[in-house]
Amino acid sequence: xxxxxxxxxxxxxxxxxxxxxxxxxxxxxxxxxxxxxxxxxxxxxxxxxxxxxxxxxxxxxxxxxxxxxxxxxxxxxxxxxxxxxxxxxxxxxxxxxxxx
Numbered sequence: 001x002x003x004x005x006x007x008x009x010x011x012x013x014x015x016x017x018x019x020x021x022x023x024x025x026x027x028x029x030x031x032x033x034x035x036x037x038x039x040x041x042x043x044x045x046x047x048x049x050x051x052x053x054x055x056x057x058x059x060x061x062x063x064x065x066x067x068x069x070x071x072x073x074x075x076x077x078x079x080x081x082x083x084x085x086x087x088x089x090x091x092x093x094x095x096x097x098x099x100x
Contacts (some may be wrong), residue, residue, distance in 0.1 A: 002079075003070075003080065005066070016058055019056075020055065020063070026050060030051065033049060034046055040056075045080065049096075057093055060090055064087055064088060064090070064092070067084045067088050070084065071088075
């Protein structure tokens with residue numbers, strides 16, 4: 001997911017990236033629960049063990065902006081297509097915009 005994070009930005013964007021990073025970190029219990037393993041250069045887990053992560057409107061808005069940017073540049077690769085679709089389809093409850 002790091003390619004979905006802006007490499008540089010303002011303080012608000014960097015705080016959002018830090019908050020998102022904390023939410024998506026895998027602890028040892030979760031690794032065991034989902035059967036997370038490394039295979040070659042990739043990772044694998046039990047499909048039925050997906051993990052729900054809740055994002056704030058600001059976090060989701062920033063991720064959706066990045067997906068739109070990657071899409072317009074045709075930089076979405078096969079490995080991130082499913083994730084980008086989920087982010088793009090997610091509903092933001094209130095219209096918020098990260099200060100750019």
